[in-house]
Amino acid sequence: MKQAVILAAGEGQRLRPFTVSRPKAMLSIADKPILQFIVEALARNGIRDIIFVVGYRKEQVYDYMGSGEQFGVNITYVTQERQLGTAHALSKVRELVEDKFLVLSGDNLIEENTIADFAGIEPEAVLVKRVSDPVRYGVVNIEGGAVKGIVEKPKEAGSNMVNTGIYAFTRDVFKFTDAVLDIPDVLNNMIAEGYSIKALETGGTWLDIVYPWDIINLNYAILQNIESGLGGTIEDGVSMKGKVMVGEDTVIRAGSCIYGPVVIGTGCDIGPHVCIMPSTSIGDNVVISSFTQVKNSVIGNDVSLGPGCFVSDSVIDKGCAIKGRFTALGGQSEVRINGESPSINIGVIMGEDCKVDSNVTAQPGAIVGNSCQIQMLKMISGRLPDRSLVY
Amino acid sequence: MCGIVGYIGQKRAQPILLNCLSKLEYRGYDSCGIAIANGGIEVFKDAVRVKVLAKASPAMEGKAGVGHTRWATHGEPSQINAHPHCDCAGRIAVVHNGTINNFLKLREQLTKEGHTLVSQTDTEVIAHLIEKYYEGDFIRAVEQALGDIEGAYTMIALMAGENRLVAARKDSPLIIGIGDRENYIASDVPALLDYTSRVIYLEDGDIAMVSADSVKVKQNGAGIAREEHKISWSMEDAQKGGYEHFMLKEIHEQPKVIRDTLAEYISAAEPAAALTGPEGGGLEGTLILACGTSYHAGLAGKYIIEELVNVPVRAEMADEFVYSGRITAGSRAIVITQSGETLDTLKAIKKLKEEGCRVITITNVVGSTATRIADQTVYTRAGPEISVAATKTFIAQLIALYWLALPYSRVDVRRLDDLVLELRQLPVKVQQVLDNEEIIAGFARKLAAFDNVFYIGKGINYPVALEGALKLKEISYIHAEGYAAGELKHGPFALLGSQTPVVAVVAQDNTYEAIVTSIKEIKARHSPVLALVSEDDDTMVELADSVITIPRIDPLFSPVVNSVALQLLAYFVARERGCPIDFPRNLAKSVTVE
Numbered sequence: 001m002k003q004a005v006i007l008a009a010g011e012g013q014r015l016r017p018f019t020v021s022r023p024k025a026m027l028s029i030a031d032k033p034i035l036q037f038i039v040e041a042l043a044r045n046g047i048r049d050i051i052f053v054v055g056y057r058k059e060q061v062y063d064y065m066g067s068g069e070q071f072g073v074n075i076t077y078v079t080q081e082r083q084l085g086t087a088h089a090l091s092k093v094r095e096l097v098e099d100k101f102l103v104l105s106g107d108n109l110i111e112e113n114t115i116a117d118f119a120g121i122e123p124e125a126v127l128v129k130r131v132s133d134p135v136r137y138g139v140v141n142i143e144g145g146a147v148k149g150i151v152e153k154p155k156e157a158g159s160n161m162v163n164t165g166i167y168a169f170t171r172d173v174f175k176f177t178d179a180v181l182d183i184p185d186v187l188n189n190m191i192a193e194g195y196s197i198k199a200l201e202t203g204g205t206w207l208d209i210v211y212p213w214d215i216i217n218l219n220y221a222i223l224q225n226i227e228s229g230l231g232g233t234i235e236d237g238v239s240m241k242g243k244v245m246v247g248e249d250t251v252i253r254a255g256s257c258i259y260g261p262v263v264i265g266t267g268c269d270i271g272p273h274v275c276i277m278p279s280t281s282i283g284d285n286v287v288i289s290s291f292t293q294v295k296n297s298v299i300g301n302d303v304s305l306g307p308g309c310f311v312s313d314s315v316i317d318k319g320c321a322i323k324g325r326f327t328a329l330g331g332q333s334e335v336r337i338n339g340e341s342p343s344i345n346i347g348v349i350m351g352e353d354c355k356v357d358s359n360v361t362a363q364p365g366a367i368v369g370n371s372c373q374i375q376m377l378k379m380i381s382g383r384l385p386d387r388s389l390v391y
Numbered sequence: 392m393c394g395i396v397g398y399i400g401q402k403r404a405q406p407i408l409l410n411c412l413s414k415l416e417y418r419g420y421d422s423c424g425i426a427i428a429n430g431g432i433e434v435f436k437d438a439v440r441v442k443v444l445a446k447a448s449p450a451m452e453g454k455a456g457v458g459h460t461r462w463a464t465h466g467e468p469s470q471i472n473a474h475p476h477c478d479c480a481g482r483i484a485v486v487h488n489g490t491i492n493n494f495l496k497l498r499e500q501l502t503k504e505g506h507t508l509v510s511q512t513d514t515e516v517i518a519h520l521i522e523k524y525y526e527g528d529f530i531r532a533v534e535q536a537l538g539d540i541e542g543a544y545t546m547i548a549l550m551a552g553e554n555r556l557v558a559a560r561k562d563s564p565l566i567i568g569i570g571d572r573e574n575y576i577a578s579d580v581p582a583l584l585d586y587t588s589r590v591i592y593l594e595d596g597d598i599a600m601v602s603a604d605s606v607k608v609k610q611n612g613a614g615i616a617r618e619e620h621k622i623s624w625s626m627e628d629a630q631k632g633g634y635e636h637f638m639l640k641e642i643h644e645q646p647k648v649i650r651d652t653l654a655e656y657i658s659a660a661e662p663a664a665a666l667t668g669p670e671g672g673g674l675e676g677t678l679i680l681a682c683g684t685s686y687h688a689g690l691a692g693k694y695i696i697e698e699l700v701n702v703p704v705r706a707e708m709a710d711e712f713v714y715s716g717r718i719t720a721g722s723r724a725i726v727i728t729q730s731g732e733t734l735d736t737l738k739a740i741k742k743l744k745e746e747g748c749r750v751i752t753i754t755n756v757v758g759s760t761a762t763r764i765a766d767q768t769v770y771t772r773a774g775p776e777i778s779v780a781a782t783k784t785f786i787a788q789l790i791a792l793y794w795l796a797l798p799y800s801r802v803d804v805r806r807l808d809d810l811v812l813e814l815r816q817l818p819v820k821v822q823q824v825l826d827n828e829e830i831i832a833g834f835a836r837k838l839a840a841f842d843n844v845f846y847i848g849k850g851i852n853y854p855v856a857l858e859g860a861l862k863l864k865e866i867s868y869i870h871a872e873g874y875a876a877g878e879l880k881h882g883p884f885a886l887l888g889s890q891t892p893v894v895a896v897v898a899q900d901n902t903y904e905a906i907v908t909s910i911k912e913i914k915a916r917h918s919p920v921l922a923l924v925s926e927d928d929d930t931m932v933e934l935a936d937s938v939i940t941i942p943r944i945d946p947l948f949s950p951v952v953n954s955v956a957l958q959l960l961a962y963f964v965a966r967e968r969g970c971p972i973d974f975p976r977n978l979a980k981s982v983t984v985e
């Protein structure tokens with residue numbers, strides 16, 4: 001297979017506040033957008049001709065991925081103006097694809113090992129994975145190595161093999177993409193028409209982000225495998241342990257401790273006397289002031305954290321300006337979402353461009369929307385909509 | 392002002408030359424041509440775009456050649472005037488970038504001596520001069536020909552039967568790309584990036600003999616070694632990557648450009664304060680010089696420095712300064728040029744150096760001429776800007792000016808801390824403006840119907856209004872004028888009416904009341920008003936006909952977000968009018984002529 005189609009037009013509403021300004025495929029894990037993981041996995045398996053179907057906030061994809069040359073691939077863009085489903089998205093590439101091609105969802109984080117065996121397979125085929133909670137996904141019923149049917153979010157799982165959203169198709173698939181909205185239905189219809197769809201199981205990485213707090217778990221998982229690299233300036237008196245990646249033009253000032261695995265972007269100013277604990281990702285142009293500790297968290301680009309902050313198990317999106325003594329510690333919390341109340345261990349989930357005054361405390365599980373302003377000495381909990389003022 | 396290329400090596404020259412030319416079109420694109428040495432000299436040229444020429448040209452064999460893409464200065468665009476130009480015998484072909492001041496005299500002389508010149512261009516005389524002096528030594532003939540020329544003669548000459556190209560540089564830049572048993576010559580780096588990242592920059596007065604295996608450079612008759620550089624831009628920098636136009640792509644790059652430009656400074660070994668010389672000294676009496684959009688950045692720089700440092704600063708147009716400006720010996724000047732090659736600006740630097748001034752240049756191109764004649768250089772890290780209308784380089788220049796001024800600030804230290812933090816937040820604020828582009832596009836569609844538009848601003852946003860109007864002029868061809876808001880009532884009001892909309896940049900600073908008053912006066916004359924307004928503002932929504940909401944930000948940094956909004960406005964107006972946005976008529980990217 002020489003060509004792949006990546007469906008990256010979706011919004012990912014359940015991932016708000018982070019998906020208000022970017023599509024789900026552009027969420028970053030360990031300072032890398034999901035789309036980049038997918039593109040790199042394809043390139044490492046020799047597939048360099050890639051078609052992106054984009055839609056929601058497509059400029060975010062253009063800005064980062066560009067022509068693809070930076071990643072050793074060639075990218076063609078197709079726009080799905082209205083997000084009507086994955087089959088509808090696939091139908092948009094009809095004029096551009098060759099006889100055989102892979103189709104991947106831009107939602108799931110994969111690595112080279114995920115598709116190593118799948119990249120050369122003869123269509124039609126679907127990549128499946130064994131998971132412990134199949135009812136969240138599309139469960140695949142397999143008989144004799146071929147798919148019998150796919151059932152989305154069944155009440156009872158017949159098996160624990162789920163659909164990874166990665167397929168190998170021929171141009172025949174376009175006979176079926178007009179009639180239905182989603183690709184699993186396309187497959188079910190193809191099976192009814194007598195097509196034989198192979199099922200191949202992968203033992204490789206396949207990670208799904210459904211809710212904002214999934215970002216922390218994925219960040220942890222990916223960071224276990226990073227490589228060290230020291231760009232920028234590390235002053236004397238800085239202590240580093242474990243795998244630490246520091247970007248160009250970043251300054252780490254004296255007295256700081258960076259205990260890996262940690263990724264720090266470019267142009268950051270960290271310290272003096274800052275502690276970055278495992279497993280933390282910090283973006284570009286971030287300022288972290290003295291005596292702040294960040295642990296098991298994801299800090300976006302352009303964030304400034306004042307002195308004396310404690311942040312753990314949290315996600316803080318880009319551009320937040322947080323003054324001193326901000327506390328967001330991880331703890332057990334019940335978060336209401338979509339009618340469910342899972343109990344999770346989480347600090348704060350904060351959207352982009354928030355202005356937080358000094359001595360603010362966020363209770364575990366607090367979800368702060370984008371562009372909120374919080375005055376000093378406040379305690380925040382629950383869910384704050386975008387543009388909230390807390391005073 | 393044009394782009395020239397040359398190739399000599401083991402491969403067919405034609406496809407290589409055409410590809411290089413397509414990358415140089417931002418320097419000029421009203422006509423183009425190539426000449427290939429193949430026993431004799433074969434020339435194919437026309438007043439068309441490179442893509443069209445490529446399709447129309449016959450297969451030309453030969454492993455050495457020169458090419459040219461043109462922006463007319465002498466002689467209208469036509470096939471006859473297009474380069475390359477040849478001598479009478481058709482054995483010499485020349486491509487040239489620059490203006491020859493005495494070409495009429497030379498042309499007269501050559502005609503008297505029996506040469507036939509067929510075009511109206513100055514370039515043609517070079518080919519005939521080489522022919523005149525040729526007595527078996529190609530190099531010598533070129534040297535003598537160039538000796539007769541007054542003016543800018545950056546050129547490449549190709550001769551039938553010679554296994555070398557001869558290139559010379561005076562004023563306009565010329566770069567040699569080093570390959571494996573093949574060498575490339577081009578006006579600028581992007582043309583070469585497909586083939587090599589090893590380059591040699593030629594200096595003024597250099598004459599280079601380029602064969603497939605070697606590059607020899609002479610200066611003043613003596614051999615000289617020129618350093619090889621490695622280029623780290625990738626071709627990905629120079630492609631549209633999903634966007635319909637380079638301009639829109641470059642507008643969207645601005646958050647990243649701001650971040651990159653800041654990163655360059657924050658970790659720099661030398662803080663900004665050291666730039667003003669070992670004796671230190673503040674920014675008092677600084678003169679800021681530039682042309683075009685860079686001048687608008689310079690004007691904003693004046694307001695920035697005056698606001699932060701509380702000292703008087705002058706900002707002037709470089710070309711005016713060259714002819715009539717005065718400066719105290721020993722003063723300090725900041726000269727801004729995106730390309731580092733703008734001729735008017737380079738002349739200003741030379742004049743300043745002659746007066747004993749200390750010159751800091753702000754530029755986007757590493758190794759450009761400005762960096763070599765100024766005392767210190769501050770680089771903007773915007774990457775190559777393909778669109779002729781400057782967008783990201785303007786914003787990057789503003790960032791450079793903030794960074795230069797902040798260490799000298801005499802504002803309260805707490806305000807200074809807040810300012811530094813807010814400067815770092817700019818990428819996010821700019822991204823918010825970009826995320827709002829659909830709304831701006833909606834207003835643009837309405838604005839596109841008008842023929843005359845006024846832009847007004849006050850204080851630090853006065854240059855923003857000037858720049859906003861310039862963008863609209865450049866790419867949508869609507870007549871737009873920028874004014875300081877208070878000036879309209881001193882005359883231009885006579886032009887206002889329902890057919891002259893006004894775009895007003897409203898900042899939350901000490902100019903707020905005054906500009907609100909101006910807008911009321913404008914509304915009284917029935918002009919539609921489109922206002923750029925901070926999200927905190929409640930009043931303007933009632934007053935203006937349309938409002939573009941800008942994220943809240945310290946007024947000092949408002950020019951950055953306001954300018955981005957006005958770039959988008961101009962872009963969508965131009966798109967609505969179907970204009971060729973990246974390559975507007977009559978304009979070229981780097982103006983290396985007077």
